[in-house]
Amino acid sequence: MLKDITIGQYFPGNSPIHRMDSRVKLVLTIAYIVLLFMADNIYGLLIGIAFTLLMYTISRIPPVMMLKSLKPIIPIILITSALNLFFIRSGEVLVKWKFITITREGVDTAVFMTVRIICLIVGTSLLTYTTSPIDLTDALERLLSPLKKLRVPVHELAMMMTIALRFIPTLIEETDKIMAAQKARGAQMETGSIMKRAKALVPVLIPLFVSSFRRAEELALAMECRCYHGGEGRTRMKQLKTSAVDYIAIAVMAVFIAGVVVVNHLTKGA
Amino acid sequence: MAVIKTEDLTYVYGEGTPFRKVAVDHVSLSVEEGEFIGVIGHTGSGKSTLIQHLNGLLKPTEGRVLIDGEELWADKARLQAIRFKVGLVFQYPEYQLFEETCYKDIAYGPKNMGLPENEIDRRVRETARLVGLSDDVLDKSPFELSGGQKRRVAIAGVMAMEPKVLILDEPASGLDPKGRSRILGLIREYHKEKKNTVMLVSHSMEDVAKHCSKILVMNKAKVFCYDTPAAVFGRAGELERIGLSVPQITRVFARLKAMGCRVDDDVYTVGYGREMLLGALSKQTANERESEA
Ligand SMILES: Nc1ncnc2c1ncn2[C@@H]1O[C@H](COP(=O)(O)OP(=O)(O)OP(=O)(O)O)[C@@H](O)[C@H]1O
Ligand SMILES: [Mg+2]
Numbered sequence: 001m002l003k004d005i006t007i008g009q010y011f012p013g014n015s016p017i018h019r020m021d022s023r024v025k026l027v028l029t030i031a032y033i034v035l036l037f038m039a040d041n042i043y044g045l046l047i048g049i050a051f052t053l054l055m056y057t058i059s060r061i062p063p064v065m066m067l068k069s070l071k072p073i074i075p076i077i078l079i080t081s082a083l084n085l086f087f088i089r090s091g092e093v094l095v096k097w098k099f100i101t102i103t104r105e106g107v108d109t110a111v112f113m114t115v116r117i118i119c120l121i122v123g124t125s126l127l128t129y130t131t132s133p134i135d136l137t138d139a140l141e142r143l144l145s146p147l148k149k150l151r152v153p154v155h156e157l158a159m160m161m162t163i164a165l166r167f168i169p170t171l172i173e174e175t176d177k178i179m180a181a182q183k184a185r186g187a188q189m190e191t192g193s194i195m196k197r198a199k200a201l202v203p204v205l206i207p208l209f210v211s212s213f214r215r216a217e218e219l220a221l222a223m224e225c226r227c228y229h230g231g232e233g234r235t236r237m238k239q240l241k242t243s244a245v246d247y248i249a250i251a252v253m254a255v256f257i258a259g260v261v262v263v264n265h266l267t268k269g270a
Numbered sequence: 271m272a273v274i275k276t277e278d279l280t281y282v283y284g285e286g287t288p289f290r291k292v293a294v295d296h297v298s299l300s301v302e303e304g305e306f307i308g309v310i311g312h313t314g315s316g317k318s319t320l321i322q323h324l325n326g327l328l329k330p331t332e333g334r335v336l337i338d339g340e341e342l343w344a345d346k347a348r349l350q351a352i353r354f355k356v357g358l359v360f361q362y363p364e365y366q367l368f369e370e371t372c373y374k375d376i377a378y379g380p381k382n383m384g385l386p387e388n389e390i391d392r393r394v395r396e397t398a399r400l401v402g403l404s405d406d407v408l409d410k411s412p413f414e415l416s417g418g419q420k421r422r423v424a425i426a427g428v429m430a431m432e433p434k435v436l437i438l439d440e441p442a443s444g445l446d447p448k449g450r451s452r453i454l455g456l457i458r459e460y461h462k463e464k465k466n467t468v469m470l471v472s473h474s475m476e477d478v479a480k481h482c483s484k485i486l487v488m489n490k491a492k493v494f495c496y497d498t499p500a501a502v503f504g505r506a507g508e509l510e511r512i513g514l515s516v517p518q519i520t521r522v523f524a525r526l527k528a529m530g531c532r533v534d535d536d537v538y539t540v541g542y543g544r545e546m547l548l549g550a551l552s553k554q555t556a557n558e559r560e561s562e563a
Pocket of ligand 2: 361
């Protein structure tokens with residue numbers, strides 16, 4: 001049950017995409033989102049699809065993962081396409097039956113929006129598939145570091161996120177263990193009314209809180225023992241460095257964006 | 271009839287992921303009522319996974335588990351009732367304590383069984399006495415106690431359910447030698463008094479050798495052997511090859527025999543070793559006297 005929740009869907013690997021600087025990956029992901037929103041017709045989106053497929057091929061992430069990333073947003077896709085299909089009333093009428101009218105423009109927009117959302121999710125998922133959560137927070141910290149001038153505690157926030165990410169699997173494991181132990185003492189967590197089940201959670205939550213506090217204290221002590229005193233003057237063991245792969249990736253991205261601009265222009269001219 | 275029986279029990283963690291791991295591999299065994307079984311094996315050999323099947327916390331990937339002849343998982347509604355028959359004490363059980371007072375925590379299991387108030391009270395007090403907790407400790411918060419005391423409260427919490435079979439996963443780990451022998455002593459005491467079946471998972475051959483009627487040795491998810499202590503420790507060489515050592519005293523006697531002393535090499539407790547040595551010595555002096563005369 002609990003074990004099935006994947007947090008940080010990182011797929012370890014050694015493809016060029018995995019080796020990219022996480023900062024560049026993050027920025028390019030944002031550029032990719034911009035690309036999707038720049039495309040103002042389905043042909044522009046085809047370029048987005050081509051880009052996504054190319055990146056998945058290079059990264060050697062199993063293609064099923066694309067479908068997996070879509071699973072949680074299926075309701076959103078369905079609602080969006082339904083809204084577009086039934087509520088756009090302009091353009092050539094295709095179907096008219098009682099109060100339902102479906103127009104050509106409605107169909108076009110529904111397809112366009114659906115493809116755009118799918119591209120958006122599948123494409124951005126690649127970032128989390130190929131970057132470990134820790135690298136991602138690192139990249140965020142570096143990219144947001146100008147905000148330090150505005151007294152935003154960027155380092156502290158990033159450290160908090162890193163620690164939280166580090167302890168999520170530990171907490172899940174511990175929850176599993178405590179749940180098993182209380183079940184062995186007859187706690188009913190899978191059957192009974194909602195109230196009953198909620199009550200059965202108390203014996204799980206209390207030990208979990210107790211051990212989390214103990215763990216936090218131990219960790220703080222261990223950090224202090226190693227002279228941790230915040231971000232000031234701290235150097236890094238893992239330096240983020242851009243390399244050839246990153247420049248190639250930036251160039252490829254630029255080409256695809258240019259492609260979208262051209263397609264937009266051509267279809268407008270037509 | 272066997273109180274616990276497993277047939278080709280197999281369990282796989284993470285089926286269908288890159289992290290697939292067979293933790294228990296076609297294990298078939300049966301435990302008779304009233305036995306005291308020791309379970310040993312290297313770390314990661316699947317001991318904890320195996321015992322979690324015996325009260326239905328894990329569902330076998332393959333194979334069956336029968337408790338008192340009744341198949342687990344055949345009827346999900348019966349699972350709860352079967353869980354009350356097989357009490358399971360996890361490793362570091364003190365982390366499961368949660369009530370305001372020790373009394374309430376020990377009463378948690380019996381309460382879930384739906385027992386009447388006076389019966390719960392009797393059981394809590396009786397097990398508290400058995401594990402050596404005084405009445406003033408019962409009214410304290412479990413979070414104020416020492417590690418060893420917490421451990422005893424947690425074990426009492428399962429014992430108070432009076433299960434037919436009590437299974438303990440390394441109940442003595444992380445304690446000092448005195449705490450260890452105290453916990454192991456109270457488990458032996460419980461077995462003697464209640465005549466219930468006990469299964470004790472441990473890393474230490476010495477602990478298991480002292481009071482088990484049978485030993486189950488696990489190796490790499492499989493049963494390596496399941497026999498009486500004498501038979502198991504008779505295979506000292508093989509045990510060593512899979513990284514387990516026989517008790518020190520057994521090694522001493524094997525060495526003595528190899529050096530030509532007339533002793534048996536199936537000695538696995540210090541007490542028995544002493545008797546054997548004294549016997550051998552008195553025989554020797556008697557022989558010497560005879561030859562002098
Ligand atoms: N929740 C889990 N998810 C995935 N794999 C697991 C899980 N629990 C245990 N394993 C794996 O199953 C194997 C058997 O583990 P198990 O805990 O049963 O061993 P053990 O004999 O109890 O070891 P120890 O003496 O260290 O307690 C190990 O290789 C372990 O890595
Ligand atoms: Mg274990």
